[in-house]
Amino acid sequence: xxxxxxxxxxxxxxxxxxxxxxxxxxxxxxxxxxxxxxxxxxxxxxxxxxxxxxxxxxxxxxxxxxxxxxxxxxxxxxxxxxxxxxxxxxxxxxxxxxxxxxxxxxxxxxxxxxxxxxxxxxxxxxxxxxxxxxxxxxxxxxxxxxxxxxxxxxxxxxxxxxxxxxxxxxxxxxxxxxxxxxxxxxxxxxxxxxxxxxxxxxxxxxxxxxxxxxxxxxxxxxxxxxxxxxxxxxxxxxxxxxxxxxxxxxxxxxxxxxxxxxxxxxxxxxxxxxxxxxxxxxxxxxxxxxxxxxxxxxxxxxxxxxxxxxxxxxxxxxxxxxxxxxxxxxxxxxxxxxxxxxxxxxxxxxxxxxxxxxxxxxxxxxxxxxxxxxxxxxxxxxxxxxxxxxxxxxxxxxxx
Amino acid sequence: xxxxxxxxxxxxxxxxxxxxxxxxxxxxxxxxxxxxxxxxxxxxxxxxxxxxxxxxxxxxxxxxxxxxxxxxxxxxxxxxxxxxxxxxxxxxxxxxxxxxxxxxxxxxxxxxxxxxxxxxxxxxxxxxxxxxxxxxxxxxxxxxxxxxxxxxxxxxxxxxxxxxxxxxxxxxxxxxxxxxxxxxxxxxxxxxxxxxxxxxxxxxxxxxxxxxxxxxxxxxxxxxxxxxxx
Numbered sequence: 001x002x003x004x005x006x007x008x009x010x011x012x013x014x015x016x017x018x019x020x021x022x023x024x025x026x027x028x029x030x031x032x033x034x035x036x037x038x039x040x041x042x043x044x045x046x047x048x049x050x051x052x053x054x055x056x057x058x059x060x061x062x063x064x065x066x067x068x069x070x071x072x073x074x075x076x077x078x079x080x081x082x083x084x085x086x087x088x089x090x091x092x093x094x095x096x097x098x099x100x101x102x103x104x105x106x107x108x109x110x111x112x113x114x115x116x117x118x119x120x121x122x123x124x125x126x127x128x129x130x131x132x133x134x135x136x137x138x139x140x141x142x143x144x145x146x147x148x149x150x151x152x153x154x155x156x157x158x159x160x161x162x163x164x165x166x167x168x169x170x171x172x173x174x175x176x177x178x179x180x181x182x183x184x185x186x187x188x189x190x191x192x193x194x195x196x197x198x199x200x201x202x203x204x205x206x207x208x209x210x211x212x213x214x215x216x217x218x219x220x221x222x223x224x225x226x227x228x229x230x231x232x233x234x235x236x237x238x239x240x241x242x243x244x245x246x247x248x249x250x251x252x253x254x255x256x257x258x259x260x261x262x263x264x265x266x267x268x269x270x271x272x273x274x275x276x277x278x279x280x281x282x283x284x285x286x287x288x289x290x291x292x293x294x295x296x297x298x299x300x301x302x303x304x305x306x307x308x309x310x311x312x313x314x315x316x317x318x319x320x321x322x323x324x325x326x327x328x329x330x331x332x333x334x335x336x337x338x339x340x341x342x343x344x345x346x347x348x349x350x351x352x353x354x355x356x357x358x359x360x361x362x363x364x365x366x367x368x369x370x371x372x373x374x375x376x377x378x379x380x381x382x383x384x385x386x387x388x389x390x391x392x393x394x395x396x397x398x399x400x
Numbered sequence: 401x402x403x404x405x406x407x408x409x410x411x412x413x414x415x416x417x418x419x420x421x422x423x424x425x426x427x428x429x430x431x432x433x434x435x436x437x438x439x440x441x442x443x444x445x446x447x448x449x450x451x452x453x454x455x456x457x458x459x460x461x462x463x464x465x466x467x468x469x470x471x472x473x474x475x476x477x478x479x480x481x482x483x484x485x486x487x488x489x490x491x492x493x494x495x496x497x498x499x500x501x502x503x504x505x506x507x508x509x510x511x512x513x514x515x516x517x518x519x520x521x522x523x524x525x526x527x528x529x530x531x532x533x534x535x536x537x538x539x540x541x542x543x544x545x546x547x548x549x550x551x552x553x554x555x556x557x558x559x560x561x562x563x564x565x566x567x568x569x570x571x572x573x574x575x576x577x578x579x580x581x582x583x584x585x586x587x588x589x590x591x592x593x594x595x596x597x598x599x600x601x602x603x604x605x606x607x608x609x610x611x612x613x614x615x616x617x618x619x620x621x622x623x624x625x626x627x628x629x630x
Contacts, residue, residue, distance in 0.1 A: 315495045317567075394454075
């Protein structure tokens with residue numbers, strides 16, 4: 001019977017051309033949106049590499065205070081904040097704080113020669129940041145006082161940066177090169193995804209930020225002001241926020257302070273990123289509903305046009321169930337023609353390595369889109385198939 | 401070769417068929433009693449609207465009588481489910497229609513194979529073999545790959561007859577098989593049906609308007625206003 005259905009649909013290919021085209025287009029759109037969703041879902045399920053709960057971002061704008069005085073004032077502020085009971089740990093960070101949408105990129109390599117470098121996100125962080133963000137250390141250690149005496153600036157790599165630069169070997173103690181500078185790797189942390197839940201993992205490096213470091217001023221004034229991340233005690237709320245604000249502005253006269261929990265920033269960023277995705281999904285749903293209605297209408301009309309054929313098949317020995325099955329079977333065969341073409345188009349993406357997305361994402365999207373299209377067409381065929389099964393053979397045979 | 405017409409293949413007893421609409425009740429058949437024996441060639445005649453096609457639909461198990469009993473091989477079919485009736489149609493009955501009822505998008509061979517698609521246990525190879533044999537019987541072996549639109553009316557009806565034969569049914573029901581054909585082609589088809597009946601013993605019931613064709617059959621049943629008059 002399957003061969004018969006394929007023969008029938010193939011012989012009616014001109015009549016089915018538009019239907020096949022419609023299914024092909026619906027598949028391509030579903031595949032595209034599916035790839036986007038699968039890609040984002042995979043990112044969402046990947047660990048961020050840090051803990052953002054109970055962590056607040058403190059943004060300090062020193063206003064018109066002379067640059068030479070800022071570091072000393074900040075040191076006082078940090079000491080004062082550390083003495084507040086609700087504050088557990090705090091550390092400096094560059095402006096690309098988690099979920100901020102800011103990024104800082106550079107290239108690093110194993111050799112001084114150019115060409116063997118990889119692109120990374122670069123973060124400047126203070127000594128206590130591992131405690132603030134709950135960073136686990138995969139190899140080596142985080143920055144500490146030992147680095148004050150180091151001959152080369154210390155640096156940490158994320159796991160993916162380590163795998164790219166030092167595959168199958170330890171990175172600790174190795175040297176890496178960035179913008180002519182020579183750094184010593186002191187540790188490796190798991191993949192770090194400060195760009196957010198839906199962002200793809202990108203190799204990262206971490207440079208030390210210390211008030212004693214001459215590069216601190218450069219790092220911190222890259223974007224005006226300083227940023228701190230503060231781990232607060234569980235349950236800390238508005239009272240602690242007010243206290244911190246008061247203490248900072250009491251020391252730093254004229255300083256402007258902003259305090260935001262990272263969880264709040266994460267939610268805001270997620271909303272911003274999800275909005276276009278939701279809009280795209282809604283457009284896709286609208287398209288799919290349109291395709292479904294179109295299919296339903298075409299099938300209904302086809303059944304009415306083929307009443308005498310249905311009557312004939314009943315006379316030849318087809319039961320009502322067989323007629324119903326044939327209607328569903330035919331549309332599934334038409335769908336198969338459309339999907340074969342669609343899968344041919346979709347297969348080009350992983351084959352050509354378009355957009356740098358993993359093959360698994362495309363394959364999952366193909367399976368999902370294929371399943372959805374089959375389900376959709378089968379559902380659309382159910383009612384027309386029942387209509388077909390209900391056609392009275394004696395009446396249908398007399399109609400021609 | 402011809403079988404003795406004693407074994408009943410189909411028996412209709414006290415058959416009534418009434419079409420009921422909201423305003424009108426139309427009696428299509430009124431207390432029809434009829435037995436078709438194995439190997440017979442029976443023709444049914446009567447004016448338009450007298451119930452010939454209705455009678456043929458009932459004999460072909462395509463419709464149910466309002467009252468009365470239909471027996472196939474001495475077994476009443478009234479309690480049969482839709483699936484069982486479909487199976488019975490497939491095994492026991494072959495149909496030939498005035499307007500051929502070929503599927504235009506299938507080749508001659510595929511059209512002839514159609515009844516065997518609904519018969520479990522018959523593979524594609526056997527189906528094809530039997531279709532070729534059936535087409536050989538009707539003299540259309542050279543047209544297997546043609547589509548119905550590429551054939552003349554007479555050839556189309558031959559295809560329809562081959563389709564009726566492929567399932568080796570006990571009875572062939574032909575509803576005005578020459579009604580759409582000119583006299584020459586009509587005679588060809590009639591000769592084919594007579595040959596099947598006389599040489600292979602196929603039981604045939606044929607509705608016709610043609611007295612001359614009816615006289616060539618063994619038995620003539622006349623209907624008038626839904627009643628059997630002869």
